[in-house]
Amino acid sequence: MTRGLIPEENLPMLTQEEILRYSRHLLIPEVGLKGQRKLKAGSVLIVGTGGLGSPASLYLAAAGVGRIGLVDYDVVDETNLQRQIVHGTSTVGVPKVESAKQRLLDLNPDITVETYNTILTSENAMEIVSKYDVIIDATDNFPTRYLLNDACVFLGKPLVYGAIFRFDGQAAVFYAEEGPCYRCLFPEPPPPHLVPTCAEGGVFGVLPGVIGAIQATEAIKLLLGIGETLVGRLLLYDALEMTFDLIKVPKNPKCKVCGPEPEITELIDYEAFCGVPAHDHLEGSAGAQWDITPKELAERLARGDKIRLIDVREPHELEIVRFPGAENIPLSQLPERLHELDSTEEIVLICHRGSRSARALDLLTAAGFRKVKNLRGGLQAWAEEVDPTMVVY
Amino acid sequence: MAVTVRIPGPLRRLTQGEGELQVEAQTVGEALAILRQRYPQLGQRLFDGEGQLKPFVNVYLDDEDIRFLQELDTPLTDGAVLTLVPAMSGGDEKVAKNGREGER
Numbered sequence: 001m002t003r004g005l006i007p008e009e010n011l012p013m014l015t016q017e018e019i020l021r022y023s024r025h026l027l028i029p030e031v032g033l034k035g036q037r038k039l040k041a042g043s044v045l046i047v048g049t050g051g052l053g054s055p056a057s058l059y060l061a062a063a064g065v066g067r068i069g070l071v072d073y074d075v076v077d078e079t080n081l082q083r084q085i086v087h088g089t090s091t092v093g094v095p096k097v098e099s100a101k102q103r104l105l106d107l108n109p110d111i112t113v114e115t116y117n118t119i120l121t122s123e124n125a126m127e128i129v130s131k132y133d134v135i136i137d138a139t140d141n142f143p144t145r146y147l148l149n150d151a152c153v154f155l156g157k158p159l160v161y162g163a164i165f166r167f168d169g170q171a172a173v174f175y176a177e178e179g180p181c182y183r184c185l186f187p188e189p190p191p192p193h194l195v196p197t198c199a200e201g202g203v204f205g206v207l208p209g210v211i212g213a214i215q216a217t218e219a220i221k222l223l224l225g226i227g228e229t230l231v232g233r234l235l236l237y238d239a240l241e242m243t244f245d246l247i248k249v250p251k252n253p254k255c256k257v258c259g260p261e262p263e264i265t266e267l268i269d270y271e272a273f274c275g276v277p278a279h280d281h282l283e284g285s286a287g288a289q290w291d292i293t294p295k296e297l298a299e300r301l302a303r304g305d306k307i308r309l310i311d312v313r314e315p316h317e318l319e320i321v322r323f324p325g326a327e328n329i330p331l332s333q334l335p336e337r338l339h340e341l342d343s344t345e346e347i348v349l350i351c352h353r354g355s356r357s358a359r360a361l362d363l364l365t366a367a368g369f370r371k372v373k374n375l376r377g378g379l380q381a382w383a384e385e386v387d388p389t390m391v392v393y
Numbered sequence: 394m395a396v397t398v399r400i401p402g403p404l405r406r407l408t409q410g411e412g413e414l415q416v417e418a419q420t421v422g423e424a425l426a427i428l429r430q431r432y433p434q435l436g437q438r439l440f441d442g443e444g445q446l447k448p449f450v451n452v453y454l455d456d457e458d459i460r461f462l463q464e465l466d467t468p469l470t471d472g473a474v475l476t477l478v479p480a481m482s483g484g485d486e487k488v489a490k491n492g493r494e495g496e497r
Binding site for chain 1: 412447449450451458460478482
């Protein structure tokens with residue numbers, strides 16, 4: 001059993017209102033009055049206020065965790081609402097941490113919600129993480145996962161991990177004091193072109209509800225010191241097959257961060273480590289010299305310039321909307337289908353928002369293509385700037 | 394030995410949608426070699442140029458990581474289950490600078 005993180009001395013008292021609110025917890029011997037007071041004394045940092053952070057934060061607020069920290073720098077948009085249940089239609093356009101704070105304080109005004117409307121970086125991570133008892137990894141990307149993992153190892157904090165993709169989820173507790181860390185499981189991240197995210201791979205809306213609720217469960221168990229946590233175990237959930245599997249995750253004696261002879265003793269540059277290109281694909285750009293704007297492309301097509309248009313989205317996305325005149329070579333097949341392209345032709349790569357096509361451009365330029373451009377901002381930008389009748393998704 | 398190999402959702406597009414495969418093999422390495430032959434794209438995802446398993450896809454024999462057994466030489470028994478476990482990013486939304494925020 002993982003020892004409880006909250007010392008039993010000097011626990012805060014519960015008010016009459018709190019005793020009523022938490023009465024169903026007080027009736028469970030494993031929680032009881034003392035446990036509820038531990039939750040009130042406890043604090044949890046949730047990094048990411050999206051699909052996983054929504055249910056996790058709601059349940060932790062409802063359970064009476066005294067102090068909840070939220071990190072996110074995004075704002076709520078319509079495509080979030082299919083799964084990010086802490087937000088609502090009325091908070092579209094509002095910073096996510098503010099939107100979530102409003103909802104959590106409405107659910108439970110007795111708790112404190114601290115917001116960090118910021119990017120988590122190697123510069124601020126140690127300071128933010130150090131203020132909380134338990135950390136929940138509800139992020140969507142490898143640089144932040146490794147950053148959080150390393151910060152938690154250095155600070156001796158338990159990290160409750162969750163990850164999702166379409167119908168598949170993973171959850172674990174990485175706690176180097178008692179078991180393995182994330183790097184013991186996966187020493188290195190996959191290269192960026194092999195990593196589809198929710199925005200391009202999609203996610204089954206209920207899936208993060210299941211995994212995020214499991215993360216909240218583990219965070220509460222860690223605060224209370226009850227039960228068997230997922231330290232040293234990885235939970236694999238398949239929503240389509242409806243299977244839950246547990247596999248063992250041993251501490252890796254050669255782990256570069258939590259092993260006996262660590263190579264990494266302070267936070268590093270996680271973007272470089274994860275191979276995220278220096279010219280990040282922000283706003284669907286491959287870098288100015290490799291981009292073509294929707295307006296430029298429209299003008300050149302109208303002039304009759306000979307340009308081969310390659311849509312790198314997946315085939316089922318073409319059912320939603322097609323780009324007129326474009327051929328389809330999904331990014332996932334591009335490495336095997338490079339021979340179908342001719343480096344002497346002028347090529348424009350297209351995708352939903354311009355970032356998969358930017359990655360496709362990286363593949364092509366690495367293969368020696370030079371007359372290739374990325375449609376900046378993808379179909380989304382085309383719909384905004386050229387063809388307002390185009391379906392957006 | 395007849396063993397089952399379980400392919401999780403994120404890797405199924407490399408196996409033409411198959412989630413469970415049956416193979417006859419004596420060791421983990423043999424079983425993976427058969428998969429590699431049948432699904433070259435999956436092979437590329439699992440192995441580097443030197444035939445070593447890549448560090449971001451783990452192979453489990455029942456509930457144990459083969460890195461902590463005898464790696465590719467780990468012997469198989471009849472009815473054993475191999476599970477591939479990929480590193481997943483997922484989750485949601487952008488909280489890290491330059492992470493995958495460009496996916497929007």
